Amino acid sequence: MNFSRFTFLIFVLSILTIPVMSQQLIISEKNFTYPFVLNSQTVSNVFAERVLQKLSIHNEINISFSVDLSVKVTQLSQYQFVAMAEVRYDECKGNFLYRNFELCSDFYPEYLDFGFEINQAFQSKNSIDISFHNSPSETIRTIFSWIDSTGNKIPEIKPIFKNIRYDEFWEQKINQKINRIELYYKSDSLFKLWNEAIDNINLDQTELLPIHDFTLDDIEKEFEFFNDQNIYSILNPTLESHHVFSNKMNDINQKISRKRYLLDEYLHRIDFRFIESARESIKKSNVEKAIYFYQKALEFHPYSIIALKELGQIFLNQERLSDASELLKIIFSKTWPHEKLYVECVHLAQNVYQSILTKGDEWISEEEFHRAIEVYSVALIFCDSIREPICNASHKQGIINAKKGILNSYFNVINKSLERNRMDIAENYVRESKKYQLANQKELPDDAEIQAMADKVVSRYVNEAIINIQKAQFSKAIRQLDNADSLGYSFRENFSLAYLNESREKAFSGAFSVALKETKMQLEMGNIVLADAKYDAAMDFYFKHPEWIKDTTEAYALFVNIRQAESLKKTDWGNILYSKAEYSSALLSLQEAKSIEQKFKLSENRLLDSLLFVISKPIAFEKLNSVGMKIWRNELLDAKKIIDEVQTLIIKSNLEKNLDLMKLFNSVSENYESQKCIFANSEIQKLENEYFNYRNENAYINAKQSVENIIKIQNEFGECIQSPKRYDDAMQFLIPASEYENLIRDSSIEFRLENYSLALRNYFKADSLFEGNMLDKNGVRRSSLSSFFYQSIENKPIFSALSNSILYQKPEYAFELFELLKKRGVKSFETRIVQKQLASFLKNRDKISVPSLTKFERLKQYPVSGKWFLWFRVYYIL
Secondary structure, eight states, X not given: OOHHXXXXXXXXXXXXXXXXXXXXXXXXXXXXXXXXXXXXXXOOOHHHHHHHHHHTTTSOOOEEEEEEEEEEEEEOSSSEEEEEEEEEEOOOOSOOEETTEEOGGGGOOSXXXXXXXXXXXXXXXXXXXXXXXXXXXXXXXXXXXXXXXXXXXXOEEEEEEEEEEOOHHHHHHHHHHHHHHHHHHHHHHHXXXXXXXXXXXXXXXXXXXXXXXXXXXXXXXXXXXXXXXXGGGGSOTTSHHHHHHHHHHHHHHHHHHHHHHHHHHHHHTHHHHHHHHHHHHHHTTOHHHHHHHHHHHHHHOTTOHHHHHHHHHHHHHTTOHHHHHHHHHHHHHTOOOOHHHHHHHHHHHHHHHHHHHHHHHHHHHTTOHHHHHHHHHHHHHHHHTOOSTTOOTHHHHHHHHHHHHHHHHHHHHHHHHHHTTOHHHHHHHHHHHHHHHHXXXXXXXXXXXXHHHHHHHHHXXXXXXXXXXXXXXXHHHHHHHHHHHHHHHHHOTTOOOHHHHHHHHHHHHHHHHHXXXXXXXXXXXXXXXXXXXXXXXXXXXXXXXXXXXXXXXXXXXXXXXXXXXXXXXXXXHHHHHHHTTOHHHHHHHHHHHHHHHHHTTOOOOHHHHHHHHHHHHHHHHHHHHHHHHHHHTTOHHHHHHHHHHHHHHHHHHTOXXXXXXXXXXXXXXXXXXXXXXXXXXXXXXXXXXXXXXXXXXXXXXXXXXXXXXXXXXXXXXXXXOSSOOOOXXXXXXXXXXXXXXXXXXXXXXXXXXXXXXXHHHHHHHHHHHHHHTTGGGGXXXXXXXXXXXXXXXXXXXXXHHHHHHHHTTOTHHHHHHHHHHHHTTOXXXXXXXXXXXXXXXXXXXHHHHOTTSOHXXXXXXXXXXXXXXXXXXXXXXX
């Protein structure tokens, strides 16, 4: 029978059989006694061993006690028997004092383990193990039963003592008692410390009262903890030491209570104590210390009217008017004085207000207007915050006078600047005075004087400009007139001066004429390029100011002269090149000259026409003769280009009347026309074959080039091709495919150069292009990211790519790179940080994209099985 089944049987029988046993005859009763000696050799229990080891340091342990065991057997029926076992402690016979306190009775074990052998006739022995949970104050009983199939044979029961046991709860109880004993022996030193600390609390030290309050709090808490340990419970009440200890406890408790009462009283009136200290300091002429004490009083009682008033008086005496007004504002807004104190506070406020007015007037008289405003503003804030009729409007008038003084100082600077002809300073101060008036409209509503000053500056600008116009200094005059116009409109929306507009027209026209004269001078000197640049600058000036420049006749005539000179110069240059037998260059220069002549309808230049005719004829013959070779080589695109060039040359050089040339031109053209369709269809067939071959080889760059050539042939020889194929769909696919191929190549090159970040950016750009255009549907093979890293002998770029894959929001490639690291033999813990980054990114993204799924369901979509991806799974689920 195992122990758990037997325990359950004991429980059932303890309920059901006790009434039965009371009615049955006890057939057997035996008593046993088991003595014990308790020491480290007889106890093999970790809890008891720790306690014994701790106590053996102080004293030798000698504890003994005995256990009485009584076993009574009752026969319930012919075959059924019940036994009741009782365990009882004898008193502790040993002696163990720990620091003069008896602990013997505390060492009773928590558990007693017995085995009972039941000898039955003609049957094997039946063994039962029973554990008693004991207490020294109670008798513990337990009941067990068995069946004897032989019948009418009284069984023999032999109890066997096995072990005594202690548990953790027992260790805690005895440790608690030991700690209380230790605390008792420390009590004298603790009482001494507390007494000294309480005696050191000097209530006359006002500044230290808050610190003393904290100190007394700590003593009260320590004493409360000491008292809560209930040390009385471990003391023998008959001992004299018990009474001594009790008296000490009471003395300390009373001392703490008395000191607490006095300290609370002192703290309650601490502000008055600081005020008294401040008054004493004033008597000793130590004003700074008095200020310190008043401020300390206000720390504890911010609305102490006495401290506020008396400190305010000190600030008034020191002309700290702003500080004094702040204290009075508290008195009349956040608290309220009564009777005599009220009269004193009002009197102080009146004195402060009068001092503010006096100080402000002093600053005005010294033309320190900004300082005056600061002083008056103190009264403004002070007067608006109290309800008493202490202030009048004098401080407001003072602010007005000070601001008028600032404005007048601006006017003085303007007048002095005009006297010294410093127009820039004068204009700046006019504008500043306007800004100041607008910012202070409440005090300075009238701006007539500022308008008069602005008109004065405008008039001076115009007069100076007229003088500069007369001196032909037009640019300077324009700047001055612009300044006058800008300043006038800044102050008047309907600003208009007739003589200002007249002056502007003269200034701009004069500046335009000067620019044209400079252009003409350069042209006369033969500097055509410089003359052209000067002319462009003049016309830019005109287009910016067309409203002021009325006459452009001279400008147009000058422009024609420039073009005429340019044409002549190119003709002369062409003639020089012709004389050097550089016919192609000469022809190009002459054609440019002719183009200028025709474009601007210049008078005909006979030399130019003659030279064009002479040079163009041999060049035309030379080009036409080269066409035959191009056609023979099947280079019909080049042949067509040459024919078009010759046709243009014939028209530009008037060669239509040259019969030999025209005969050759027509013959070459007929030959080209007869071959072009054969060439076009053959070339398209060849290019189409190239396109399909490149397409099959996934060479999309070359395939795109082939299609572009096909489209070029179709555009050039469209009349030769019947039902030409459309390649719009192919190009729509080939453009992104070729771009994808280019980006992948660039990425591979950058990787070989160890530019890993750039390589990765190019790859991700290519991948986005692949996805956006769905290139996989057209058979484009997607390049694998990990393929870039197989050639690398280091793992560092792969780790960098992993981080960047998360940065560029391409986490799907991270798994591919993780597999690559795994194949390279990298341990999982080495990738913990990157796995955490990836897991955090995907977890946050999946919460938004698939909120209906659980974390475990969302995790299933990722290939992260196995121990190697442990970190990823942990961080994803957490």
